[in-house]
Amino acid sequence: MQSGELAIEMRGVRKTFGNKVAVEGIDLEIPKGSLHGFIGPNGAGKSTTIRMIMSILFPDRGELSVLGKRSAVESKDRIGYLPEERGVYKKMKVGAFLHHMGRLKGLDAGVSLRKRVDEWLEKIDLPDVSKKKCEELSKGMQQKVQFVSCVLHDPDLVILDEPFSGLDPVNMRLLRDLINEQHQQGRTVIFSTHVMAQAQQLCDHIVMIHNGKKVLDDPLDVIRSRHRPESVWFDPIDGSGVDRVARIPGVTGVSVVDGRNRAGFDGSIDPTEAVRVLADAAPMHGVELHRPGLEDIFISIVTGNDLSADDKARLRAELRGTGGES
Amino acid sequence: MAQSFNIAKVVRIAGREFASTALTKGFIIGALVVPAVLVMLIPLILVLAASAKPPAVSGRILVIDRSGQVFDTLAERLSEESIRERRERMAERAAEFAQDAFGSLGSQVAGGTEAAMDAIQIPKLTLESLGADADVEVAKKLIRDQISGDGPIDPADRVLAVLEIDEDVVVIHEGDEEFGAWQPFFRPKLNNEAVGEIENAVEWAVREQRYADADLDRDRIRAIDRVTQREAQEVTEQGEQKDTSGLTSMVVPVVAMVLILVATFTGGQYLLTTTIEEKSSRVVEVLLSAVSPMELMTGKIFGQMFVGLSLLVIYNGIGIFALIAFSITGVVSLSLVVYFFVYFVLAYIMFASMMAAIGSAVNDLREAQSLMTPVMLFSMVPYFFFMPVIRAPNSTLSTVMSFIPPISPFIMIMRIATPETVPGWQIALSILVNLIAVWFLLWFAAKVFRVGLLMYGKPPNFRTLIRWVRMA
Numbered sequence: 001m002q003s004g005e006l007a008i009e010m011r012g013v014r015k016t017f018g019n020k021v022a023v024e025g026i027d028l029e030i031p032k033g034s035l036h037g038f039i040g041p042n043g044a045g046k047s048t049t050i051r052m053i054m055s056i057l058f059p060d061r062g063e064l065s066v067l068g069k070r071s072a073v074e075s076k077d078r079i080g081y082l083p084e085e086r087g088v089y090k091k092m093k094v095g096a097f098l099h100h101m102g103r104l105k106g107l108d109a110g111v112s113l114r115k116r117v118d119e120w121l122e123k124i125d126l127p128d129v130s131k132k133k134c135e136e137l138s139k140g141m142q143q144k145v146q147f148v149s150c151v152l153h154d155p156d157l158v159i160l161d162e163p164f165s166g167l168d169p170v171n172m173r174l175l176r177d178l179i180n181e182q183h184q185q186g187r188t189v190i191f192s193t194h195v196m197a198q199a200q201q202l203c204d205h206i207v208m209i210h211n212g213k214k215v216l217d218d219p220l221d222v223i224r225s226r227h228r229p230e231s232v233w234f235d236p237i238d239g240s241g242v243d244r245v246a247r248i249p250g251v252t253g254v255s256v257v258d259g260r261n262r263a264g265f266d267g268s269i270d271p272t273e274a275v276r277v278l279a280d281a282a283p284m285h286g287v288e289l290h291r292p293g294l295e296d297i298f299i300s301i302v303t304g305n306d307l308s309a310d311d312k313a314r315l316r317a318e319l320r321g322t323g324g325e326s
Numbered sequence: 327m328a329q330s331f332n333i334a335k336v337v338r339i340a341g342r343e344f345a346s347t348a349l350t351k352g353f354i355i356g357a358l359v360v361p362a363v364l365v366m367l368i369p370l371i372l373v374l375a376a377s378a379k380p381p382a383v384s385g386r387i388l389v390i391d392r393s394g395q396v397f398d399t400l401a402e403r404l405s406e407e408s409i410r411e412r413r414e415r416m417a418e419r420a421a422e423f424a425q426d427a428f429g430s431l432g433s434q435v436a437g438g439t440e441a442a443m444d445a446i447q448i449p450k451l452t453l454e455s456l457g458a459d460a461d462v463e464v465a466k467k468l469i470r471d472q473i474s475g476d477g478p479i480d481p482a483d484r485v486l487a488v489l490e491i492d493e494d495v496v497v498i499h500e501g502d503e504e505f506g507a508w509q510p511f512f513r514p515k516l517n518n519e520a521v522g523e524i525e526n527a528v529e530w531a532v533r534e535q536r537y538a539d540a541d542l543d544r545d546r547i548r549a550i551d552r553v554t555q556r557e558a559q560e561v562t563e564q565g566e567q568k569d570t571s572g573l574t575s576m577v578v579p580v581v582a583m584v585l586i587l588v589a590t591f592t593g594g595q596y597l598l599t600t601t602i603e604e605k606s607s608r609v610v611e612v613l614l615s616a617v618s619p620m621e622l623m624t625g626k627i628f629g630q631m632f633v634g635l636s637l638l639v640i641y642n643g644i645g646i647f648a649l650i651a652f653s654i655t656g657v658v659s660l661s662l663v664v665y666f667f668v669y670f671v672l673a674y675i676m677f678a679s680m681m682a683a684i685g686s687a688v689n690d691l692r693e694a695q696s697l698m699t700p701v702m703l704f705s706m707v708p709y710f711f712f713m714p715v716i717r718a719p720n721s722t723l724s725t726v727m728s729f730i731p732p733i734s735p736f737i738m739i740m741r742i743a744t745p746e747t748v749p750g751w752q753i754a755l756s757i758l759v760n761l762i763a764v765w766f767l768l769w770f771a772a773k774v775f776r777v778g779l780l781m782y783g784k785p786p787n788f789r790t791l792i793r794w795v796r797m798a
């Protein structure tokens with residue numbers, strides 16, 4: 001790929017904190033106009049990678065370019081960044097805060113900036129907060145205001161570190177729509193999350209990071225097609241159905257996941273064939289091919305078969321966003 | 327790593343820093359209203375202080391006058407009318423003095439003094455002569471019995487003092503070289519005013535009798551005693567004016583030093599607080615997405631410098647106004663004012679760098695305390711040394727301390743403000759030394775600031791800070 005078409009390029013980037021290696025030899029090419037998701041559990045190295053892209057931290061080794069410049073410092077006004085550790089000036093009024101951030105991002109003061117702030121506040125369903133102090137807003141509202149401060153100056157590159165954490169479902173959807181809008185307007189958008197489902201809903205390209213290393217970097221559809229289904233959901237009419245399914249040759253086992261029966265099968269059966277065989281084996285309410293989600297793919301990539309069932313469950317909980325925020 | 331440095335962003339940061347600090351109710355009240363109210367309250371405070379004195383004393387004074395010549399004069403002197411008359415005369419004289427010294431402002435002070443005098447009540451003392459041969463032990467026992475006795479005593483009956491006056495207190499015995507003496511025995515915890523009144527009255531009465539015995543004219547002796555000095559004048563090129571050596575050699579240097587110290591630490595303290603606030607509210611990384619750490623720190627330091635400067639301009643304005651009001655001129659020269667601001671800026675940037683570094687390194691104000699201790703110690707040095715420096719502005723001690731940052735600006739401004747001339751090369755050298763220190767401390771602070779801002783968790787010690795400097 002021509003480097004002129006790249007928003008971000010990283011070559012062999014490494015960062016350590018004391019003895020701890022936070023990021024190890026990451027190569028990355030993010031084309032302009034794409035919507036990239038950085039996924040991985042808490043502490044994987046996502047924020048460190050993003051902070052290096054933003055020139056808030058500097059790599060110990062490796063090369064990096066952002067929007068064609070050697071560092072983000074030179075193109076700060078063309079980047080919108082929502083850090084994971086984010087906040088507002090508590091005593092400042094919302095309108096004044098956004099005005100201040102807009103000015104720092106190189107926008108000219110005046111009527112147009114004030115109008116732009118008001119329009120954005122309208123867009124995030126907070127039309128009347130301009131004169132309120134930031135501390136009077138709920139955490140979720142503050143987060144939306146922070147999102148505005150990040151995109152107010154129409155940046156070419158939008159970087160969002162865990163943008164959904166702490167939002168309720170309604171605001172999560174609002175933010176998702178706003179991110180999509182940014183993408184559709186041709187901006188390059190990168191966001192990180194430890195909740196795989198969010199990445200699955202939004203991104204067209206996934207970068208998976210684990211223990212400071214990049215373990216996956218592909219378009220979402222390529223990942224899906226590469227990881228073909230290896231299990232089938234089934235709902236037998238009576239209890240004997242489960243035993244019969246377990247006895248089918250090629251079925252490796254039956255387990256109950258999220259209150260539903262799931263049968264795994266080995267490579268000897270084709271996925272579509274498996275659905276037919278199961279339906280024939282016992283009377284069923286329904287049989288459905290299980291498409292592996294990012295969560296399953298991630299767990300299979302990073303753990304192989306080394307992890308105990310308990311550890312897998314813990315990792316799965318974290319990847320669903322129920323394992324606590326950090 | 328090459329860093330861009332965008333002046334417009336620095337100005338923007340400084341502007342917010344100044345506005346969020348100086349344009350708040352808290353600051354305006356603290357910096358302006360409180361001092362103004364204090365100044366206006368001075369007369370009231372004088373009155374309150376005076377009226378807070380213990381109530382008038384009343385009671386008996388037993389006199390054993392073995393000379394037989396003192397008692398009558400003493401009794402007259404301690405009568406209520408006599409005491410009141412003396413007090414009134416004293417108040418009048420104080421008012422006249424205030425008027426002379428301070429012009430129109432003085433009349434207000436005089437008003438306060440008179441009110442204060444009114445507030446003090448006149449003691450009611452009953453003098454009783456026990457005769458020339460009375461036993462002092464018996465008299466003292468009266469006081470002792472009253473203290474140890476049960477039940478309340480009528481205040482007028484209380485024995486406040488027993489005065490024993492020697493037989494030869496007025497007339498010297500033949501062959502002796504000195505007069506006899508007198509001795510008071512007081513009731514415990516008798517207030518100072520009453521004690522002073524009694525002692526002065528005895529002295530007065532004894533002296534009166536001695537003048538009479540020696541056939542001397544009392545008024546004439548007093549006239550001989552009094553040597554009047556007219557107001558001291560300084561002869562200058564422009565003519566003669568009030569002597570201001572007390573002001574120039576003491577007051578101006580100390581005030582200049584204290585003002586710089588106050589402004590430096592007001593700005594510095596605000597810088598520390600706002601930095602910690604930005605860090606703990608997590609707004610700092612949002613800011614770092616728009617500005618570099620160096621731009622942020624520079625903007626903050628300059629913003630608070632203008633907070634300190636506005637304090638100085640206001641206080642200096644008040645000071646100069648006061649000097650004009652008291653019609654004192656020539657105390658403060660233009661060059662002194664210029665040096666004042668130069669040394670303020672130097673002192674401020676040094677301390678502000680340290681404050682910025684500390685603020686960025688810690689998570690809350692409490693954690694800042696341990697790192698602040700050495701900084702605060704520096705700030706106390708000028709207080710310890712202001713006396714020796716002002717007394718001898720060109721001594722070895724003063725000269726050496728002028729070249730030790732960060733205390734050098736405080737020492738230098740005191741030396742420059744005194745009437746003695748400080749060699750020009752010393753001023754130049756001290757500014758140079760301070761500039762080097764400013765550069766070093768800014769460099770150090772920038773390194774700590776860059777790393778510290780994003781570090782949360784365990785509060786650092788000095789060793790950690792030095793490691794960060796190496797890291798950044």
